[in-house]
Amino acid sequence: MILSINEVKNGNLSLGSFVGLNAIIIQLSMPLNFLGTVYREIRQALVDLEALFKIFAQEIEVKEKKNAINLMINKCDITFENVHFFYKSQKPVLNNFSLKISRGENVAIVGQTGSGKSTIGRLLFRFYDPVKGRIMIDGQLLTNVTLKSIQQNIGIVPQDTVLFNDTILHNIQYGNPQASESQIQSAIKSACIDDFINSLPDGYHTIVGERGLKLSGGEKQRIGIARTILKDAPILLLDEATSSLDYTTEKNILSNLKKEKNNSSMIIISHRLSAITDIDKIIFLKSGTIIEEGTHSDLMNAKGEYFNLWKNQEVDDLI
Ligand SMILES: Nc1ncnc2c1ncn2[C@@H]1O[C@H](COP(=O)(O)OP(=O)(O)O)[C@@H](O)[C@H]1O
Numbered sequence: 001m002i003l004s005i006n007e008v009k010n011g012n013l014s015l016g017s018f019v020g021l022n023a024i025i026i027q028l029s030m031p032l033n034f035l036g037t038v039y040r041e042i043r044q045a046l047v048d049l050e051a052l053f054k055i056f057a058q059e060i061e062v063k064e065k066k067n068a069i070n071l072m073i074n075k076c077d078i079t080f081e082n083v084h085f086f087y088k089s090q091k092p093v094l095n096n097f098s099l100k101i102s103r104g105e106n107v108a109i110v111g112q113t114g115s116g117k118s119t120i121g122r123l124l125f126r127f128y129d130p131v132k133g134r135i136m137i138d139g140q141l142l143t144n145v146t147l148k149s150i151q152q153n154i155g156i157v158p159q160d161t162v163l164f165n166d167t168i169l170h171n172i173q174y175g176n177p178q179a180s181e182s183q184i185q186s187a188i189k190s191a192c193i194d195d196f197i198n199s200l201p202d203g204y205h206t207i208v209g210e211r212g213l214k215l216s217g218g219e220k221q222r223i224g225i226a227r228t229i230l231k232d233a234p235i236l237l238l239d240e241a242t243s244s245l246d247y248t249t250e251k252n253i254l255s256n257l258k259k260e261k262n263n264s265s266m267i268i269i270s271h272r273l274s275a276i277t278d279i280d281k282i283i284f285l286k287s288g289t290i291i292e293e294g295t296h297s298d299l300m301n302a303k304g305e306y307f308n309l310w311k312n313q314e315v316d317d318l319i
């Protein structure tokens, strides 16, 4: 530009040519600038692509049989038969674990952290296969049926609920995208989250933030529960799903579930004993083995580990 200014001064270049030159320089430099951005984007995309291929190359631990059939739920009986299991570390997690749950029965699993409670859920969902022993639903071995049909028939509320950065409605609907408005409303009611949603200015159109960071632990858990209720699966598994809730809300949700899902089999994993006193069967797990089992009063009368834990928690509650 400086050179051409001199030329204009000397009368060798017209003012029009000067303006034209300026336009040409802009036209040239802008795309060059942009080229830098494109180069960066392409580099990033290649890195992402590599990460994606790494994920694709991961070997799936659980393989579906070639002739696998769909799981047919009839009575909804769940059987764990002498199941032994360990993760890659080879440290035994489940040891000769046997459990039978019949239709409509509710079973609670209690025990210390690390005793293998969540592992039972993972095995039932067939994230892993047992090292020894068998797991069956209505007499069908989990290893013989398709993974999709297992996932369709079990509703899990995991220990930590995963929420999408979208509206509360979308997060609940994820359980069953075809659900009607009244079904959604009733799931919200059963999960005792209706008051909270109504108190929000945008109601259930409120965005929950990345991984639900704009909600409290208890609110996230109840959205997870509503989502699972909406899924309406014949088998329900709550893995410490009410751990962040107060005692009354926890009790209310469990009794709602019992009423509505009286045809489903329900497994409740909990470390708070006060919430599960009226469950049909309570199992006390220690290092992957059942050491006590029965109703609340059976276990209290036995004066064993359950009794001790109960006494400890009673004292905690008083404090
Ligand atoms: N993916 C994993 N890989 C290796 N070890 C695991 C894995 N998940 C859990 N464990 C171990 O298995 C044991 C049981 O875990 P878990 O079933 O989650 O216990 P909890 O009763 O607290 O739910 C723990 O000792 C834990 O460290």
Ligand SMILES: [Mg+2]
Residues within 6 Å of the ligand: 117, 118, 119, 159, 239, 240
């Ligand atoms: Mg757990």
